[in-house]
Amino acid sequence: MTNELVLPTSIQPQTWNADTAAMMEFAGLTWLEQRPDPENPGQPKSVRMYAPSGIMAAFIAACRRTGLDPTAKQIYAAQMAGKWTVLIGIDGMRLVAQRTGEYDGQDPIEWQATEDGPWTTVPPKQPFSARIRIYRKGISRPLEQTVTWAEFGGTKGNWDKRPSHMLGIRVESHGFRRLYPMELSGLYTPEDFEADGELIAQGDNAPAAPSEDWTALFAAASTREELEAVRLRIPEAEKNDKLRTAFLARAGYLSREEARTEDADVVTDDSQTTDEGAQAPRPDVETPQAPSAPAPSSVPEALTQEEWEAAEAARFDAEQGVSDRG
Structure with a gap:
């Protein structure tokens, strides 16, 4: 089969050749x-994204198990x-059934327009239920599957425009x-x-455009306060992992900038003290210590950058309800 030539043998993208990469895309x-x-606010850049390695492995296994061709849109993620x-x-699904050599045909899909109505092969304007009988060699009776509209x-989408057709596909796939x-x-x-409106696929099935360009607003924020204000404005229905990543990237950049500014201020204060001729404290005299200032709102010294980003992610999820991708 042609798809055997391009299916990756590894889930590591760096091992893919051009044909494999195109097929996976x-x-x-x-x-x-x-x-x-983060380094160029207001200037977006293209970033190559990948599905989780687990789904890549499951996809490759499903392709090999079914023999379906991703380039024909017979199978995708x-x-x-x-x-x-x-x-x-x-x-x-029909192709997989035929390739088993055990598929023995099926009766036409039937619909009911009402709960007690007759079964008919003519699609009603609004079905109550649909059923199908599928035959398999070696089994004396057909498998009968019924699903209801309720x-x-x-x-x-098509559920509003072609309800009988859509319910027919569901009963056939279940069978x-x-x-x-x-x-x-x-x-x-x-x-x-x-x-259920749950499908969020790439390309034609992409989710609707957000109410505002949140990633651009994150990039335009010049302080942590401005960034937080943007985050709090995001509607619940528009929160996702992409926005969380953009928020964390900008928050990390702003925190590093704030830390650099504070370090520069400390150096300036020390140089002014030296210029004014202030005498250094005598080593044999104990100098009273001023209360320490609160830690700046940047990456704590006790945490690595990765630990800080993980903590920020957890806080973002807890406060905003962003769900992790499975």
């Missing part, structure tokens, strides 16, 4: 994002409510997973999640 496992440049999963289209229907658990276990179609 097409499958949604790597992409470019515009991120604020996406996020659902911030958690990654491997998705396949209904055509991919449990599996949606309200957005295939039940009939071929070894080949299709853990693999879902986009329709399985679009009903």
